Every structure is written in structure tokens, then in C-alpha cells.
Amino acid sequence: MKSKLLSAPYIVWMILFTLVPLGVVFYYAFADVNTGQFTMANLANMGTYTPIFLRSIWLSLAASAICLVIGYPVAYYISQTKPTTQRFLSMLIMLPMCMSFLLRTLAWVALLEDTGIINRLLSNFGIGPLPLIRNNGAVILGMVYNYLPYMILPLYSVMVKIDRRLIEAAQDLGCNSRQVFGKVIFPLSVPGIISGISMVFVPAVSTFYISQKLGSTGTTLIGDVIESQFKGAYNPNLGAAMSLVLMVLIFICVGIMNHFGEDNSEEGMVTI
Amino acid sequence: MSKELIRLTDLTMSFDGEQILDKINLYINDQEFLTLLGPSGCGKTTTLRIIGGFLTPDSGDVFFEGKRINDVPAHKRKINTVFQRYALFPHLDVYDNVAFGLRISKLPEDEIDRRVTEMLEIVSLRGFEDRSVTSLSGGQQQRVAIARALVNRPKVLLLDEPLGALDLRLRKDMQNELKRIQQTMGITFIYVTHDQEEALTMSDTIVVMDKGHIQQIGTPEDIYNEPKNAFVADFIGESNILDGIMLQDCLVEFFGRRFPCVDKGFAANEPVDVVIRPEDIDIVPADAGHLCGTVTSITFKGVHYDIIVDFKGFKWLIQSTDYQPVGAYIGIRLNPEDIHVMKKSEYSDMFGDYSSYSAEYDEIAEGGEDEE
Numbered sequence: 001m002k003s004k005l006l007s008a009p010y011i012v013w014m015i016l017f018t019l020v021p022l023g024v025v026f027y028y029a030f031a032d033v034n035t036g037q038f039t040m041a042n043l044a045n046m047g048t049y050t051p052i053f054l055r056s057i058w059l060s061l062a063a064s065a066i067c068l069v070i071g072y073p074v075a076y077y078i079s080q081t082k083p084t085t086q087r088f089l090s091m092l093i094m095l096p097m098c099m100s101f102l103l104r105t106l107a108w109v110a111l112l113e114d115t116g117i118i119n120r121l122l123s124n125f126g127i128g129p130l131p132l133i134r135n136n137g138a139v140i141l142g143m144v145y146n147y148l149p150y151m152i153l154p155l156y157s158v159m160v161k162i163d164r165r166l167i168e169a170a171q172d173l174g175c176n177s178r179q180v181f182g183k184v185i186f187p188l189s190v191p192g193i194i195s196g197i198s199m200v201f202v203p204a205v206s207t208f209y210i211s212q213k214l215g216s217t218g219t220t221l222i223g224d225v226i227e228s229q230f231k232g233a234y235n236p237n238l239g240a241a242m243s244l245v246l247m248v249l250i251f252i253c254v255g256i257m258n259h260f261g262e263d264n265s266e267e268g269m270v271t272i
Numbered sequence: 273m274s275k276e277l278i279r280l281t282d283l284t285m286s287f288d289g290e291q292i293l294d295k296i297n298l299y300i301n302d303q304e305f306l307t308l309l310g311p312s313g314c315g316k317t318t319t320l321r322i323i324g325g326f327l328t329p330d331s332g333d334v335f336f337e338g339k340r341i342n343d344v345p346a347h348k349r350k351i352n353t354v355f356q357r358y359a360l361f362p363h364l365d366v367y368d369n370v371a372f373g374l375r376i377s378k379l380p381e382d383e384i385d386r387r388v389t390e391m392l393e394i395v396s397l398r399g400f401e402d403r404s405v406t407s408l409s410g411g412q413q414q415r416v417a418i419a420r421a422l423v424n425r426p427k428v429l430l431l432d433e434p435l436g437a438l439d440l441r442l443r444k445d446m447q448n449e450l451k452r453i454q455q456t457m458g459i460t461f462i463y464v465t466h467d468q469e470e471a472l473t474m475s476d477t478i479v480v481m482d483k484g485h486i487q488q489i490g491t492p493e494d495i496y497n498e499p500k501n502a503f504v505a506d507f508i509g510e511s512n513i514l515d516g517i518m519l520q521d522c523l524v525e526f527f528g529r530r531f532p533c534v535d536k537g538f539a540a541n542e543p544v545d546v547v548i549r550p551e552d553i554d555i556v557p558a559d560a561g562h563l564c565g566t567v568t569s570i571t572f573k574g575v576h577y578d579i580i581v582d583f584k585g586f587k588w589l590i591q592s593t594d595y596q597p598v599g600a601y602i603g604i605r606l607n608p609e610d611i612h613v614m615k616k617s618e619y620s621d622m623f624g625d626y627s628s629y630s631a632e633y634d635e636i637a638e639g640g641e642d643e644e
Contacts, residue, residue: 165359168326171346172353173373173424183372187363 028240042241049225049242053249056222059136060204063143064197067151070144071196075155076185079162090156093149105142105213112138112214134216142210143200150199158192159185190260198254205253206246222246277302277427277460278323283332285318285484292318294484296332300462302427305454307463307471310481311507316464317356317432319481323462324430325349337427352421353430357437358413360405366392366416367401373424391423394453411442422453428460435470447473468508472496480504501614505547506623512588513623516546516613524613527563527583531606535613545614550591551576552610561603567596580626587626 032039078089096104111117112132119129132138162185170180208223215221222242229239276299283296293315300306308316321327322334325346334341341349352373360369370391374384392398395415400408405416414434421429431450435443451474454461465471471478472492480487480495480503488500499505502513516526518538524531526546538544558564565583579590581602596602 163359165355165357166361168346169353169355169359169361170372171326172324172351172355173420174347174376176345176347179376183376184361 025240025243028237029244030241031237033235033237042237043245045238046241046245049222052220052222052225053245055219056205056246057249057253059139059219059221060143060201063140063147063204064151064200066140066144067148067200068193068197071148071151071155072189072193075152075159075192076189078152078156079159086160090153093152093156096145097149101146102209104146105210108138108142108145109133109213112141133214134219136215136219138214139211139219139221142214143204143207146210147200147204150203151196154195154199155189155192158189158195162188194257194260197257201253202250205250275302276300277304277337278462279335280319280323281333281335283319283322283329283334285315285322285327285329292484293322293329296484296486298479298486298489300428300460303458303460305451305461305463305474305476307465307475307478308481309465309468309471309478309507310487311466314481315484316466316481320353320430320432320462320464323428324351324353350426351428351430352424352426353432354414354417354421354434356432356434358417358434360413360416360420362404362406364405365401366397366403366405366408369405369416370419370423372420377424387423388419391419394422394456395419395449410437411446414438414446418450418453422457422459425457426459428462429454431461431463433464433466435465435467443470450474472508480507482507498612499547499614501617502545502547502619502621502623503617505545505612505614506619510550510589510591511623512548512550512626514546514548514586515621516544518542518544518613522608524611527586529562531562531611532608533611533613534608535611538613538615543616545616545620547612547614548588548606548610549612550578550589552607553588553590553592554605554607555579555590555592555594555596556603556605558601558603560605562605564601564603567598567600567602570596570598589626 029042030038030040032041074093078086078093081089109116113119114129114131114133116132118132122128122130166184166188167180170184175183205221206223206226208221208227211219211221211224226239226242226246229235229242278300280296280298283293284291285293296315296319298319308319310316318327322329325341325344328342336344336349336351361372364372367388370388371384374387379387389398392401395418397412397415397419400412400416405413408416414437417434434450435446438446447470450461463471463474472495475492477489478492478495479489482503488495488504490498495504495508499508499511502511505511505513514526516524518524518535518541519530520540521536521538522533524533524535524544524546563583565581565588567579568582568587569580571578573591576591576593577595579592579596581588581590581604590604
């Protein structure tokens with residue numbers, strides 16, 4: 001009874017600010033923009049945006065994969081250091097997160113622009129200007145840069161919990177260091193991989209700012225389109241329908257990923 | 273009967289400036305059940321981990337079948353380990369845990385299947401193949417750990433307090449089980465424990481260690497009946513340890529009285545430690561006793577009573593099946609073979625007085641130590 005009472009504020013919060021808005025989104029998605037009548041037209045329009053949905057998913061998957069490739073060795077390295085070093089290094093990883101997301105992305109614009117720092121530097125050697133910005137690569141770079149800590153931290157927290165004695169046990173049973181990694185460390189870190197990918201993929205797929213600043217009209221993401229429905233075009237009903245479809249897509253993607261990790265313990269796993 | 277398998281010479285090891293092992297010399301025979309016994313921090317686990325290849329000694333050598341193996345990494349040694357608290361792979365089921373080592377050595381699947389099944393039979397875990405190891409009880413996990421190590425048919429099995437986490441009854445069963453497995457499979461067992469009873473029950477040879485030194489090596493009977501110093505006498509079983517003077521061969525004086533004994537080879541009038549086991553003492557009426565004292569406490573232990581008797585201010589522990597009321601004035605008799613004489617050592621005067629009886633008894637019964 002007591003614990004129920006303690007969770008009451010959160011439940012109220014959830015209802016007011018998650019469930020009710022979700023209901024509103026749901027309502028808007030099925031309402032006509034002018035009359036407010038029930039309609040499927042908003043959802044039926046979705047077909048035209050398929051390429052943008054696919055691009056969003058594709059770019060976020062690429063960003064998640066790159067984050068994994070970069071983040072995994074980093075997380076492993078941190079987990080192997082002394083506890084004091086671990087604290088210091090994880091603080092370093094978190095440090096960029098203390099800086100405004102907008103500022104971090106703008107900084108990349110200043111770096112990558114045709115007249116930006118990198119191109120100006122290169123021009124000294126007679127190279128360039130290189131097309132570093134307003135393309136898919138720049139958008140992926142922005143995603144990787146912004147969301148890398150969300151990959152490293154769950155991986156690290158799973159790896160640091162792997163029992164040292166399991167590694168010794170594997171060595172004892174004949175594993176060289178490569179086999180120790182393949183047979184023990186990697187399988188035991190799968191929950192961290194899954195929650196890391198989820199935590200990068202989900203915000204990346206719905207982002208809009210990164211593609212606006214680092215991308216071009218050819219790299220518009222679904223988040224940008226949704227934003228424009230509420231701000232520029234002012235068709236909140238279409239925007240709501242898009243949000244709904246995006247949500248379902250995210251559920252499907254995360255569901256598939258969690259399915260891969262089903263055999264492993266749920267420890268450290270984030271289910272969204 | 274059997275040949276030497278492992279030899280340790282002058283092993284020395286220290287962590288953070290603290291000496292853990294100091295010139296350990298030891299050889300282990302093929303098919304022997306050898307136990308490293310000692311209190312927490314005595315260096316027994318460190319010795320085991322050096323043999324397993326998980327630690328490199330600061331100096332000294334490890335020989336296996338006559339070859340120096342200091343630089344051979346753990347995964348290339350024909351040695352397997354049963355770890356403290358088992359270290360089973362949580363992402364694998366019982367079958368895959370046991371098959372782990374065989375798969376690493378790339379044996380054909382049908383042979384793996386045959387050997388795993390046979391091994392699970394030996395440890396009575398048939399039918400548990402597909403169970404997750406985290407769903408098993410402590411005793412079952414322990415048997416998976418043993419099966420996982422033994423299925424590789426190692427020359428040597430190292431066991432690091434494998435029964436420490438089990439309850440008393442299960443521990444007794446597993447002691448017999450381990451001894452049986454060791455004898456059937458003919459594998460050398462090196463066993464680490466702080467439980468003297470476990471060591472006495474299972475071992476062919478016991479190595480008593482303290483403070484990084486070997487205190488005594490011998491059969492369980494030797495260690496119990498002829499302890500080398502006060503530490504061994506106190507650690508293995510209960511002992512009354514008294515100051516005495518060896519007057520001549522087979523004659524020792526303590527408490528101002530001369531007793532015939534069976535020990536020889538001491539200098540005339542050499543100060544010695546005298547050990548008298550509590551179960552060897554016969555209680556007699558006061559007028560017939562060699563020594564007389566007053567009962568200060570009596571505790572029922574099931575098989576016997578623990579009786580504390582005050583002899584001129586020095587308290588003895590006597591174990592007897594006969595009840596003696598507190599305050600009774602009783603006598604004791606000692607036969608020559610009940611008296612064990614030891615040379616004085618750094619441990620003299622540290623043990624063997626039961627004035628602070630209860631505290632000391634509890635300390636010995638204390639379990640669940642954790643090294644490192």
C-alpha cells in the first residue's frame with residue numbers, strides 16, 4: 001500500500017504528460033485538418049513520405065552501427081582500467097553531454113562549412129574546398145557525435161559487471177585471449193549492445209535539428225517533416241499521423257533488436 | 273607408489289609490498305589428493321593460482337612433469353580449476369558449460385556429446401542439460417563446475433574452497449563424492465580449504481600453511497597426532513598446549529610434575545611445548561589423578577561434553593562423554609602416548625590456553641573466508 005502511494009506522483013505525471021498527449025496525437029492523426037471529422041486521409045497520405053521514412057531509418061541505423069564500432073572498444077578499454085580511472089574516463093565521456101545539443105551541432109557546422117575551419121586549413125595546402133557538409137555523411141557524423149555517449153555508457157556498465165573469474169575460467173578451459181573475447185566477453189556484452197543501439201537509434205531516427213544544420217534538402221529526415229507540419233505548413237493532423245507511424249516503426253525496430261538478445265539475461269537492457 | 277608430477281621451488285610472491293609467499297617448496301605426486309590448509313591470508317589460494325597459471329611468482333619455479341612452466345599461460349596447461357563460487361558461464365546452459373572446454377579443443381561433436389553425457393552421469397546431473405545454470409541450487413552449480421573441469425580429463429584438478437558456500441549436510445556428501453571421483457578417475461587433486469575437518473577427511477597429504485610459510489606437510493594422521501608446532505596443533509583440532517621441560521628422552525616435566533612420554537631427540541632440559549588433545553584425557557577421582565583441578569564450565573556438544581577445568585590458573589579443555597558438575601574437584605590421568613612434545617617455535621605461548629574458551633572455539637568454527 002505504501003509503495004503504491006510513493007509511486008502516485010509519477011503515475012499522475014505519466015497520465016498527464018504521456019498518456020493524455022499520446023491520446024491527443026492519436027485523435028489528431030485520425031481527424032480532418034479542417035472539419036475535425038474522423039478520417040483516414042492523414043494516414044493514407046503517408047505513402048508519399050516513404051522515402052523520407054526509409055532515409056531516416058537508414059541514416060540512424062548507419063549512425064548506430066558506427067557508434068557501436070567506435071564505442072565498443074572504448075567501453076571495453078574503460079571497463080578494464082582501475083576503478084579511479086574508470087570514474088575519470090566515464091566523466092570524460094559524459095562531458096560533451098553537459099554542453100547544449102544545439103551548440104554541439106552548430107560547432108560542426110563551423111568546422112565543416114565550405115568556408116569552415118577544416119576547409120580553410122586544407123586550402124593552405126592547396127586542397128579543396130571539399131564537400132564536407134550538406135550530405136548524408138555529415139548528418140551521420142552529427143548523429144554519431146551527439147549520441148556516441150549513449151552507446152558507450154550502457155556498454156561500459158554491462159562490461160564492468162562481467163565477472164573476472166569467468167575470464168579466468170575460460171582461460172582455464174583452454175581459451176586464448178581471442179577465444180575468451182568471442183566465447184565469453186562478447187556474448188555477455190550483448191545486452192549492452194542492444195540497449196546501446198536502442199539508445200542511439202531511437203533519438204537519431206526522430207531527430208530534426210542535425211539534418212537541418214548539417215544536411216540539405218536531399219537529406220530531410222522524418223523529424224524535419226513533422227516539425228514543419230507543426231510550424232511551417234501548419235497541418236498538425238498530418239504531423240500527428242507521421243508521429244504515430246514513426247512510433248510504430250520504432251517499436252518494431254526495437255522489438256526486433258530485443259528479440260536478438262532474448263537468450264541473454266535482461267540485466268542492463270533498456271526496453272523502450 | 274607414484275611419481276612426482278608438480279614441484280614448486282622457492283616460490284616467493286608479494287602484493288603491494290606485503291609478503292604473501294616466502295620460499296615455498298613442495299612436490300605433488302601423481303594421483304595424490306593434496307590439501308593446502310590454513311587460515312585466511314596464509315597464501316594457499318595464491319599458491320593454487322600460481323599452479324593454475326593465473327599468477328606469476330616474483331621468484332621461484334613451477335615444474336610440471338619435470339618441465340618448467342612458469343611462462344606457460346593458463347590455457348596451455350593440462351590443469352583445470354574448480355573456482356571459488358564456481359564461475360559458471362551465465363549465458364550457457366548446463367550442457368554447454370560442461371562442453372565448453374571440449375569445444376575449444378575442437379573435438380568432434382559426437383565425442384563431445386558422449387563425454388558430456390558421461391560426466392553429467394558421474395555428477396548426478398542427467399536431465400539437467402538444458403537448464404540455465406542460474407536456476408540451479410548451490411550444490412548443483414558446484415557439480416556443474418566440477419563436471420566442466422573434469423570432462424577435459426586434466427592431469428591435475430585445482431579446487432579453491434569448492435564447498436565453502438554449501439550447507440553442512442551437503443558439504444559432507446560432496447566431500448565423499450569428490451573423494452570417490454578422484455579415486456575413480458585417478459586425477460591429482462590440489463584442494464584449498466580453511467576447514468581442518470574437510471582436510472582430514474579427504475586428503476592423502478595435508479600442507480598446513482600460515483603467513484606464507486609451510487608449517488607442516490604430512491598425512492592427516494601425522495598432522496593430527498604429531499603436530500610440528502603450536503600453530504599446527506591449535507589449527508588442527510583442539511589442543512591444550514603447555515610449557516614443559518624435556519628432562520631426558522621419554523621424560524617431560526610440566527606443572528611441576530614428571531610424566532613419561534614417547535618423544536625423543538631433544539637436548540637435556542630443553543624447554544618445549546607439550547600438546548595434550550582434549551579427547552585423550554581420562555577423568556578420575558581427585559585422589560587418583562596425576563593432576564587435580566576444578567570444573568569451571570561444561571557444554572553439551574552432542575557426542576561429548578566440552579569441560580573446562582582450571583589447573584592452578586591454567587584452563588584445559590577436556591572432552592568426555594561423562595557429565596561433571598561445575599565446581600567439582602576432579603583428577604586426570606595421562607598415558608605416555610597422550611603426551612606430544614614439540615620444539616618451541618614463534619607460535620609458542622600464542623595458543624592452547626582455554627581461559628578465553630568460548631571466543632577461541634567460535635573462531636575455529638567460523639566459515640566463509642574470502643581471500644584477496
